[in-house]
Amino acid sequence: MTAQSAPAPVAGRAGHRQSAPAENRGTTKVPAKVVARIAEQAASEVPGIGAAAGGILGIGARRDFDARPTVTCELYGHTAVLHLDVGLGFPTPLGPALQYLRKHVTTRVESLTGLQVGRLDVDVSWMHAEENTRRQLR
Numbered sequence: 576m577t578a579q580s581a582p583a584p585v586a587g588r589a590g591h592r593q594s595a596p597a598e599n600r601g602t603t604k605v606p607a608k609v610v611a612r613i614a615e616q617a618a619s620e621v622p623g624i625g626a627a628a629g630g631i632l633g634i635g636a637r638r639d640f641d642a643r644p645t646v647t648c649e650l651y652g653h654t655a656v657l658h659l660d661v662g663l664g665f666p667t668p669l670g671p672a673l674q675y676l677r678k679h680v681t682t683r684v685e686s687l688t689g690l691q692v693g694r695l696d697v698d699v700s701w702m703h704a705e706e707n708t709r710r711q712l713r
Contacts, residue, residue, distance in 0.1 A: 605688050607655075611648040614657050617683035619643040621676050625662040627700065640664070640703075654693040655684060661697060665704040673697055 594600070618624055625640035644661040657680065663672060681692040 603689075605690070607648040607650045610650065610655050610684060610688055610690065611646045611657070613687050614646040614648065614659065614680050614684050615643040617680045618646065618659055618661060618676060620683075621679050623664045623667055623672060624676060625664070625703065626660075627662065650690070651693070653690050655688070655690045656694045657684070657692060658696045659698065660700050662701040662703060663699055665702040667702070669699070673699075 619626075619642070623640075624644060626642040626644040627639070640662075644659055646660075647658045649656045659676075659680070661676070663669070676697065677695050681695060684690065684692050
């Protein structure tokens with residue numbers, strides 16, 4: 576993250592300090608890796624969303640609803656392109672669940688970074704049924 580130094584605040588009415596105008600405050604750059612971590616945290620806040628945890632090359636990996644999903648980010652100016660790899664509980668209505676996930680991640684990333692999310696791709700790499708659901712399916 577880089578930032579240029581900002582001019583000292585200007586005293587306003589009744590001794591209150593005012594900030595310099597936005598165009599004179601400098602710039603802040605947020606690396607793509609930081610944006611990806613913010614998106615991971617936002618995705619993990621959505622109920623029923625999980626991530627693969629552990630394992631090497633997919634061997635020994637387990638489905639973990641307490642882990643943050645994997646997210647990659649590419650930045651193009653002030654626009655972020657995100658790619659999420661998530662798991663879902665089964666049965667889950669995919670349309671509404673993914674719509675809520677997209678909206679939540681987009682809102683959180685935009686509000687925390689000041690960037691615009693231009694595209695958000697989601698891969699559902701696994702679904703996990705609870706034990707009682709598995710018995711019903713048999």
